[in-house]
Amino acid sequence: MTDDKDVLRDVWFGRIPTCFTLYQDEITEREAEPYYLLLPRISYLTLVTDKVKKHFQKVMRQEDVTEIWFEYEGTPLKWHFPIGLLFDLHASNTALPWNITVHFKNFPEKDLLHCTSKDVIEAHFMACVKEADALKHKSQVINEMQKKDHKQLWMGLQNDHYHLIPGSNLEIPANLPASPNNKFDQFWAINRKLMEYPPEDSGFRYIPFRIYQVTTERPFIQKLFRPVATNGQLNTLGDLLKEVYPAAITPEDGEKKNQVMVHGIEPMLETPVQWLSEHMSYPDNFLHISIIPQPTD
Amino acid sequence: MLHALVSPGRGWDGRTAANSLSRHEGVGGAGSVAAELCVRRAAYAWGRGSCLCRRCAAPLFLHSPAPHPASALALVDVLLKAVGDTPIMKTKKWSVERTRTIQGLVDFIKKFLKLVASEQLFIYVNQSFAPSPDQEVGTLYECFGSDGKLVLHYCKSQAWG
Numbered sequence: 001m002t003d004d005k006d007v008l009r010d011v012w013f014g015r016i017p018t019c020f021t022l023y024q025d026e027i028t029e030r031e032a033e034p035y036y037l038l039l040p041r042i043s044y045l046t047l048v049t050d051k052v053k054k055h056f057q058k059v060m061r062q063e064d065v066t067e068i069w070f071e072y073e074g075t076p077l078k079w080h081f082p083i084g085l086l087f088d089l090h091a092s093n094t095a096l097p098w099n100i101t102v103h104f105k106n107f108p109e110k111d112l113l114h115c116t117s118k119d120v121i122e123a124h125f126m127a128c129v130k131e132a133d134a135l136k137h138k139s140q141v142i143n144e145m146q147k148k149d150h151k152q153l154w155m156g157l158q159n160d161h162y163h164l165i166p167g168s169n170l171e172i173p174a175n176l177p178a179s180p181n182n183k184f185d186q187f188w189a190i191n192r193k194l195m196e197y198p199p200e201d202s203g204f205r206y207i208p209f210r211i212y213q214v215t216t217e218r219p220f221i222q223k224l225f226r227p228v229a230t231n232g233q234l235n236t237l238g239d240l241l242k243e244v245y246p247a248a249i250t251p252e253d254g255e256k257k258n259q260v261m262v263h264g265i266e267p268m269l270e271t272p273v274q275w276l277s278e279h280m281s282y283p284d285n286f287l288h289i290s291i292i293p294q295p296t297d
Numbered sequence: 298m299l300h301a302l303v304s305p306g307r308g309w310d311g312r313t314a315a316n317s318l319s320r321h322e323g324v325g326g327a328g329s330v331a332a333e334l335c336v337r338r339a340a341y342a343w344g345r346g347s348c349l350c351r352r353c354a355a356p357l358f359l360h361s362p363a364p365h366p367a368s369a370l371a372l373v374d375v376l377l378k379a380v381g382d383t384p385i386m387k388t389k390k391w392s393v394e395r396t397r398t399i400q401g402l403v404d405f406i407k408k409f410l411k412l413v414a415s416e417q418l419f420i421y422v423n424q425s426f427a428p429s430p431d432q433e434v435g436t437l438y439e440c441f442g443s444d445g446k447l448v449l450h451y452c453k454s455q456a457w458g
Contacts, residue, residue: 080429113430123427130426135440139425206440218396222436 007279011263012184014041016087017097020052023071026104028059036097041084041263042283043157044125045070045077046115056102064104069112071101076111080124085288088261089212093295122154125284129153132208132285133194135224136277141194149190156187157283187283194285195278202234203227203274209287211245221245227274237276238269248291261290371395373438374445377406380421380452384410390446395435399428406451421450421457 015038022032035055039048046068053068070077072090077100081089091098107114115121129150133142142150197204204227211221223244229235241248241260249269250256259266262280273287281287372392379385386409393402403418412418421427422441438447450456 080431124429127426127429131422131428134423134425139423143425219431219433220436223439 004279008188009184011280012042012187014084014263015039016041016083019097019099020049020055020070020102021099022056022059023101023103023105026056026060026102027064029061030059032056032059039083039087039098041082041087043083044079044081044121045083045086046079047118047121047157048083052102056104060104066104067107067114067116069103069107071103072099076108078112079115079121080113082282082284082288084263084282085212085290088264088290089214089292092259092261092264092290092292125154125157126150128284128286129194132281135206135208136194136204136285137197138205141196145190145193152186152190153283156183156191158183191283191285201228202232204277207240207273207277207287208281208285209240209273209277209289211241211248211289211291213291225273227272227277234272234274236269237267237271237273240273241269245291256294259290259292259294261292262287371435373435373442373447375402375434375438376446376448378448378450380450380456381454383418383451383453384412386410393434395433395438397434398430399432399434399437400430402434402449403430403451412453417453419452419455421452422447424450425457427455427457 018037018039020035020037022028022034026032033055035052037049037052039045049068049070057065070079072086075090077086077090087098130139130142133139206224207227209222209225212219221244225235225240225243227235229239237260238249248258248260250258260269262276267276267280277287371394373395375391375393377386377389377391386406399420403420406412407414407416407418419427422437428437434447437449441447
């Protein structure tokens with residue numbers, strides 16, 4: 001279906017308008033202006049905020065600048081979670097832009113992993129891709145690939161070139177969706193192999209997914225779940241939730257308490273998880289699902 | 298014989314604690330069952346804020362932050378295998394709390410092997426991927442465990458990228 005390719009593009013090009021403000025207690029030599037940026041949902045905070053760091057470093061003394069970290073309404077933001085997941089989980093039902101506070105001091109060791117270089121992000125990203133393939137294909141597909149193919153997946157995530165709108169610090173992506181040599185094509189040339197499965201099967205061995213909720217103590221729910229039931233029927237998102245997190249499903253005559261969100265939308269619970277896995281996974285090949293309170297308005 | 302994952306602390310070192318536990322060993326089947334019950338009872342007790350395992354006087358610091366509910370303290374069996382020229386742990390089989398993170402496991406192995414804290418240690422699942430330091434052992438066990446245990450390879454250098 002041609003519609004399915006559109007879903008892949010919509011997921012890839014999703015952006016979140018964000019306003020970065022320096023934490024008030026950071027020591028500055030002059031006033032720090034906020035910095036506006038459109039963040040790619042599919043990327044990671046520390047991968048796309050070099051310009052943010054440079055912007056605030058300009059008003060700070062060199063010795064006061066240590067590792068950058070980000071916080072939203074008091075919650076440190078885990079850079080190793082994709083940006084779209086962080087937004088869906090913490091701020092999806094609040095007014096845009098997403099207001100993120102930038103810190104350079106008092107790194108919260110208990111909440112955040114250190115990110116000392118781009119290599120750390122690459123290692124984390126590739127580990128997720130490998131873990132996903134361990135679930136989907138017993139690692140057969142990822143292991144058959146050459147190192148250069150792995151590199152191509154990572155390169156697909158690297159910053160697109162951005163155009164600066166003259167007279168402002170607002171940036172928009174320069175790569176147009178129609179361009180044939182853009183990062184999307186580069187990424188999917190390899191990633192499509194990770195989305196294949198033997199013709200005799202109806203899907204992957206297990207679906208790589210993680211379910212997040214802000215209120216719980218556990219970091220996320222991840223379990224073995226087959227895309228096809230024993231009777232040959234495709235398992236749906238509803239089936240997945242029933243099995244691993246039944247509390248997220250609204251009872252028959254009950255009031256809807258939660259939203260089940262992926263990439264900023266609520267897929268119908270009747271959607272087959274195999275389809276979701278192929279079309280709405282993040283570049284790390286995981287379905288990152290947020291359970292958030294139903295907004296009351 | 299399955300040992301509890303012991304974090305040395307409050308004046309106890311790994312050796313002393315391990316020796317305390319080993320007092321249950323060599324007593325035959327009853328001894329090992331007693332030891333295992335001791336471990337699991339202590340694990341459960343920790344959830345209530347106190348350690349019951351005073352009989353062998355081994356303090357089982359299973360989790361330094363605030364106690365978790367008992368269900369979270371369920372233990373999973375982990376088999377640790379050395380890769381390359383990384384020192385081999387004398388005890389390879391461990392009972393680990395579900396909520397212990399990979400970082401917590403790394404810290405424990407480093408202490409046990411007397412490695413310097415600054416030395417790197419990589420952990421691999423299925424000899425194919427290195428889980429994130431904040432990953433929980435329980436989740437990895439559920440997804441990648443086999444024959445009732447989770448096999449983890451550890452290495453001082455990057456083995457599988």
